[in-house]
Amino acid sequence: MDGPVVRFTHPILASAVYSMASPKQRRAMHRQIASTQLDIEERARHLALAATSRDEETIRALDEAAENASTRGAAAAAADLLELALKLGAHDVSRMIRAAAHHYDAGDPMRARDLLEEAIDKLPPGELRAEALRLLARERIYDDSYQAAAPLLERALADAGTDLLRVQIEIDLSFVLFNLGRLEDALSSSERMVKDAERLADTALIAQALALAASIRFMAGMGLDEPTLKRALALESRVHSGPIALTPSLMASLIWMWSGRLDQADIGLEALHRECLEKGAENDLVFLGFQREALACWRGDLASATQVANDSYERALQLGTELPLAIALSAKAHAAAFRGDVAEARKEAEASFEILQRGTLATVALAPLGTLGFIELSVDDYQAAATRLAPMAAGAIAVGLREPSIVPFAPNAAEALIAVGKLDEATVLVDWLEDHGRRLDRAWALAAGGRCRSLLLAAAGELEASIRCCKLALAQHDRIEMPFERGRTMLVLGRLQRRRGTRREAKTSLEAALDAFTITGTRLWAEKAQRELARLGIRRGKGGELTPSEHRIAQLAANGQTNRQVAAAMLISPKTVEANLARVYQKLDIRSRAELGRRMAEKQLRIPTP
Structure with missing residues (x-):
């Protein structure tokens, strides 16, 4: 005993006593506890557990407690409190929609969908139904298909009455249109979205609209709009709601990553990762893991890439929905491909694509296909790599993408095409990489494009020009810390120098390539460098x-x-x-x-x- 309080020596004893009590005794106990000095959320829970049917005091207490939980970023707690109200018979559609929003933010999209579909069936056209349709579209983005989300958002836009809701829907619709590959429609929608947002006083919404518009323009090859991005980050709310892909901080981090500011991108993604951990935003953690794994590979840190991919996969399994699982499998496949674990990479990439091809997420579905093509390139199956990658690269260019780094498989496609003698097709890709690399000053595109140009020149018999081109590509590598990519260019240079007969120079270049592949853990590429050294009659001892x-x-x-x-x-x-x-x-x-x-x-x- 501790004064009037009974303290059990083990939690199981407390559970046993509680389970032995009758329902009436339990309700009386909860009612008595609710009358003591408790915080708003704990009091509301005890009031709900003391009730057998709807009473206004309890429902009001649950609504206020849910709002309190939401304000402090505890989406799961807010959802649980509103579920208690629903169980007591408070089936107001507005409460169902709020509960769905909190379930979605807490990483339970299936429960969110059930509540939203029930609410939409009960609602006439109007503002409330527009909000429910928008939330259901967001759930479809994360679980099923952007194609399914688009008509939901168009219905929501027709129902929306207020400017605030219209802008929120326009933001989501612009995001969906881009991910469906409808770049021109996305650009048009984003321009309208920004104008409408600027008329409102909601700074967080303006920040979201500005960041998304800057992202779409960036991916369309219009460059990095620093002032707009800076303003969006200054206006951003730190209490995020909805898909993390629409938060200014993430959009800025991805733009930094794609424009070659890898350290800045890493800082941004890690900060978001910590925020999502604190909130328990499991869906968002999986999506973030996909981006963090790619960045780790770019930076040559395969140990971190593997850990991030594995963590994302475990979270996706717990969520139990298909899209997070496909994204996590894609990340695992990508890391395995870089490590040289061919069987694992193929299995997971194929499993990811099998899920994604059932939907219409055009941009996301490219990732596992790109990994499969990279595997074929790594094992020197150039025909398979060209067959896989060339149509993807041509398609990305055809839809209007003009930012080289968001088509990371373009150099792989060009290299495979050159190896199988399809030089005209390869030239189109190399021209695209170099033209946009120069226009936007993208070091990676200039380095990778220069490497591929060197291969094209060598295929045409212009050996000296190809070596000069390769050395110029290495100067671009000095501007960005991507050790694996630098190793690939050193490997090409060493091969060319061997062909020219300058064995000492070839040895230096090939050993530098081997060092890069060894330090990054890219085993299959290290073996390529070792084979080239062996052709020189030089074997590096252990x-x-x-x-x-x-x-x-x-x-x-x-x-x-x-x-x-x-x-x-x-x-x-x-x-x-x-x-x-x-x-x-x-x-x-x-x-x-x-x-x-x-x-x-x-x-x-x-x-x-x-």
Whole structure:
């Protein structure tokens, strides 16, 4: 006993006593507890558990408690409180719609759909039905199909009476039109959306409209509108509702990623990840995981990419809906393809596409197909890669996409086409990469386009020109930290130098390629570099002592520090860290930081004297 309070020595005892009580006794207990000093949400729960039917005091308390929970960002708690009201008979359609919105935000789209479909069936045309249709469209975006969402939004727009709701619907519709590949319609809709939003005093809505319009223009190749994006971020509300894909912070992070500001993008995505964890926004965490995995691969951090993909997959399984599962499978396949785990990558990419092809998410469905094409390129099946990737790249260009980085499979398609002798088709893609890369000053597009141009020149017999072109591509790689992509260009340069007969230069280039592939853990590409070195009659041996600096760098990396952190500690550049780690991996015959950590923990490596 603790004064008048009975405290049980174990929670199971409390549960047992509660279960043994009669329903009448339980209600009396909840009623008594509700009369004590409790916070608004706990009091409302006890009032609901004490009631057997609808009474206005209890329903009012539940509504107020749900609003309180929503304000503090607890969507699941808000949904539970409104469900208690519904169970007591308070089946007002407005309450059903609010409950659905909270279920959606909490990661339960199936319950949200059930409530919304029931509410829409009961409602006449008008503002409330327009809101229900908009929410149902959002649920379809995350679960089924953008094609299903579009007519729902068009119906909602016809029903909407207020300017505020019309703008909210226009934002969602612009987003859907773009993802259906209807770029011109999306551009037109986004212009109207911004004008309508500017007439309102809702700053959060204006921020969303501005950010989405900037994103659509960016993807259409109109460049990065810094002032608009900056204004959107300044106006953004930190309490997000609806799909995370429509939040200014995410749209800005993706634009930074696609424009080559990888560090800035990483900071933005990690901040959003923390916010979603705090809110318990499981749907959003899966979508974020898809973007974070891709960024980690671009930055050459396959360990992080694999972890993020696996975490997203576990969350998707718990959600139990198809689209999050397809997105998570796509991320897992992408990471596995980079690691060189061919069977796993193929299985998961095919499973992802099988789900996505049942819907109409044109942009998302390209990801697993792009991964399948990359696998074929990695195993030197150029015909299969060209068959898979060339139509995708041509289609992306045909719908009006003019931002190279959102068509990341275009260089892979060009390389495969060159390998199978389809030089005219490849030239179209290479011209597109280089033209828009120059116009928008995109380092990745200029580097990858330059590599492909080098391959085209070599195929035409212009060996010296191809080598010069490859070296120019490497200058573009210096502007962006994408070690795997740099390794690919070094591999091409080494092959060309071998053909020219400059073996010493070829050896240097191929060893640099091997270092890049080793440090990033891209096994199949490391094997390509090793085969090229073998053709020179040069084999890099394993083993050997670590130098003092290699040992220090290996120890810091094994302790979990990033390349940048190691570089700061050692007063060297991140590129020097990468090169040293590549040599460490080679000497220790390992492929990943996880293996490095185990090796450093298993035994104290002998530190040679300087």
